[in-house]
Amino acid sequence: DVSQCSAGQRAAAGPLVRRYEGAARGRGVAAAGWRVCLAHRFEEPRQPYGAGDVPFHDVLRHIGLALRYFRWWYKKTRIEKKSAFIDLLCAVPLQQIYGCPLGGIGGGTITRGWRGEFCRWQLNPGIYHYETVIANQFTVCLRCKGQTVYQQVLSVERPSTLQGWNWGYCGHYAFYHALYPRAWMVYELPGQNVVLTCRQVSPVIPHDYKDSSLPVGVFIWEVENGKDEDVDVSIMFSLQNGTGTKEDRSGGHWNEPFAFEKDGERVAGVLLHHCTRVNPFTLAISAREKAGTGVTHLTAFNPTGSGREVWQDLLQDGRLDSPAGKSSLTEKGEVTAAAVCASCRVPARGHRTLELALAWDMPRVYFGSKEKLHLRRYTRFFGSGGDAAPALSHHALTHYEEWERKIEAWQKPILENSQLPSWYKSALFNELYFVTDGGTIWVELPPDCHAEDLQGPAGAGLSHLLPVLREYGRFAYLEGQEYRMYNTYDVHFYASFALVMLWPKLQISLQYDIAVTVVNEDVQPRQYLMCGQTAQVKLKNVVPHDIGDPGDEPWQRVNAYLMHDTADWKDLNLKFVLQVYRDYYLTRDSLYLRDMWPVCQAVMESELKFDMDNDGLIENGGFADQTYDAWVVNGASAYCGGLWLAAVCVMCKMAEVLGDAEIQQKYTDILSKGKEAFERMLWNGKYYNYDSSGSDTSSSIMSDQCAGQWFLGACGLDQGEFEVFPKSHVVSALKTIFEKNVMSFAGGTMGAVNGMRPDGVPDTSSVQSNEVWIGVVYALAATMIQEGLVEEGFRTAEGCYRTVWERLGMAFQTPEAYREKKVYRSLAYMRPLSIWSMQLALERRASRAPAPVQSPQVPIHP
Ligand SMILES: CC(C)CCC[C@@H](C)[C@H]1CC[C@H]2[C@@H]3CC=C4C[C@@H](O[C@@H]5O[C@H](CO)[C@@H](O)[C@H](O)[C@H]5O)CC[C@]4(C)[C@H]3CC[C@]12C
Secondary structure: OOOEOOHHHHHHOOHHHOOOOOOEOOOOOOOOOEEEEOOOOOOOOOEEOOHHHOOHHHHHHOHHHHHHHHHHHHHHHHHOOOOOOEOOOOOOOOOOOEEEEEOOOOEOEEEEEOOOOEEEEEOOOOOOEEOOOOOOEEEEEEEEOOEEEEEEEOOOOOOOOOOOOOOOOOHHHEEEEEEOOEEEEEEEEOOOOEEEEEEEEOOOOOOOOOHHHOOEEEEEEEEEEOOOOOEEEEEEEEEEOOOOOHHHHOOOOEEEEEEEEEOOEEEEEEEEEEOOOOOOEEEEEEEEEEOOEEEEEEEEEOOOOOOHHHHHHHHHHOOOOOOOOOOOOOOOOOOOEEEEEEEEEEOOOOEEEEEEEEEEEOOEEOOOOOOOOEEEOOHHHHOOOOOOHHHHHHHHHHHHHHHHHHHHHHHHHHHOOOOOOHHHHHHHHHOOHHHHHOOOEEEOOOOOOOHHHHHOOOOOOOOOHHHHHHHHOEEEOEOEOOEOOEOOHHHHHHHHHHHHHHOHHHHHHHHHHHHHHHHOOEEEEEEOOOOOOEEEEEOOOOOOOOOEOOOOOOOOOOOOOOOOOHHHOOOHHHHHHHHHHHHHHHHOOHHHHHHHHHHHHHHHHHHHOOOOOOOOOOOEEEEOOOOOOOOOEEEOEHHHHHHHHHHHHHHHHHHHHHOOHHHHHHHHHHHHHHHHHHHHHHEOOOOEOOEOOOOOOOOOEEOOOOHHHHHHHHOOOOOHHHOOOOHHHHHHHHHHHHHHHHOOOHHHOOOOOOEEOOOOOEOOOOOOOOOEEHHHHHHHHHHHHHOOOHHHHHHHHHHHHHHHHHHOOOOOOOOOEEOOOOEEEOOOEOHHHHHHHHHHHHHHHHHOOOOOOOOOOOOOOO
16 A cells, blocks of 8 residues: 555654645655755855855954965966865855765765765765766656556756657655665656655675775655555666766767676676776666566667657667667767666555665775775775676666665664654664765775785884785775865874774774884975975874865875964874774774784873973963864863863873773873862863963853763773863853853754853853854753753753754765855765664663674663
């Protein structure tokens, strides 16, 4: 039966389905997730942060930076004709259209919008373009008693090309539902009594290091026939050869039909060979053939014309012509497309399934500099010859059920926990999109690679570097789609929870890569834009800001960021040490701990020089020397001082585990001095002051002041002999943040503002104190949960989720920051993955024991 839903159920489904006029609920659609009617409009206009939004005092303060940046930007973009790693002058405009991306980890991603469009592309690693390719569509054809009764492109668009197609599906009769890595689209076909549910599945499976790397997505079409007669149903999937850029017209592209049979399973479709000079690739559209399901194709058609020949072909008999042989090569200026069609008969009042897939094979990739060839992770399973698309398609269509079983087993305990709010379930899984759609790249180590090649001239002495990278490859993801730096480390600190909890080996591999860069240097001098001073790119024994720009040669040349000389940043080294212990605590990988131990000691030695007065506490340098890179800190500070004490604490713990008594004593002494100094200099009776400089804003309430405690709590080092920050102080600080930064800001509906003055007015002393950072808010919520302020934690985080996903239409592009009004900054950002630390906190509360990452999740009772 075609399942129906009532108006009440519609209302319960969320605020974005108010315009839904259909009655269908679809088939197998998850209960929790992000749901939106295809007729929805996001009303609130928001803009990227621009020069016009900078208050006068900031203009004066940053005038030097602005001039230096402009000079650098002009040389980069206009003279060298390259793109800037952060383009402050051409921000990506906000489009409130995105849905779940397709594809596994590190093989590139193709994002579909919630209206079904194919609109965001990342095939060249780390490089995005935002283009809706109009020919990429699903079209349905219904036939009764040998006559076509209905044929419709399942798109609400009315484009100027392909005018021979029937566009303009009425969005009021369909909804989209995302629960990453799956999404559903439910279409009621007006006047037909037929409901289509398209389930989109990508292979993103925790603790899986094979199928999770595959560049594929599957579309399972559930067809429910509510009629009293049989219906022949066809779903046609059309795709342009390319990604919507000018390269689609560069000539030399061609298509060919294919069929692939293995283990008695056959898939058929069309390969679209995209023959560019750099990073050529093949797209494949296909469908699974089975008893009662026919698969037909059209090898090539012109997607810029009327498309009438395609339309008529399908209309005639619900099938495509299926010519044999290859298409000719496209001429310069010409674009080509192909289509595959799966058809079956659905009995009266019955149900059938059609399975289609999209795969893309770009096995060998160059980054912008084109210096080194990299092989993607999936090539170890499917080869690097560029001919894997048929096998990938076959694998996807014959394994998606297994993927779904694994995804369900992973998500079920969380989804079924009635004590968790529904928005949280959506946020937790949907924010995970960034693991794949963060410009992510996952590559193999070249087979002839030696430890010396990796460790650089200094040699890191990391005994397990080679085995780890050989087995699990190298992983990198961007700070943000607009902030094009890989593995930005001060931000990864927050996001790393998702990785260590779900793909711990990728976190370990990433950490090895960072460890290698620590012991190496890059003596090239360059000018830093914030202060204008010149210094070398990378100093020895410090953690880099990032692992490089995909527009250049990441891993080879680190520190793409040139706003500040981050050798003087106070947080990076500490964040490395904290992650090492957190990873060890969650994975129990003692080989990793042993390898990282000398690196931790080296970076802590570097850090010790920031304790100028030898009181056991580091001081900030009077510039924005940490992740809040436009918010000046001077003297002892709650953020960096807190991280420092937490790092010193884990040094003691690691020394204890490794039996290094001398180091343990050294850091125990520092810790006892430092704790005393921290309390004396920063505690004001209610919370920790922003810094100890005594400036006008020293007493600001920073939402992230408990970051050190957050990490200690996550690795079970927050009580007993390891208590660093007095419990009563932590709780008081969190309550103050909740009262001031959360509840006194935007009526408590937008999360926590970064900096609040004690009188309840946001701290406007810098461009960042006045922002809400979504990733910081999720981390803050986790800290609250850890400390027993569970309701406050959920309330705090909910504000961000509702603002981003429901009010501002920023689904699948959660930004770094927004302000109370008008602006946001840096779309599709890494930091919000920190929501997984909320999950860790909940699991810890439920079990009151360390949650080993390999075991199934326990039910949560917040
Ligand atoms: C005279 C002009 C009209 C005045 C112009 C003022 C502008 C120059 C500045 C106003 C806002 C500044 C930007 C704010 C944020 C930035 C982000 C930063 O990169 C990353 O940011 C993360 C924090 O969000 C940080 O944790 C990461 O480590 C960083 O990689 C880069 C600088 C900047 C873009 C900053 C630049 C100057 C302004 C635009």
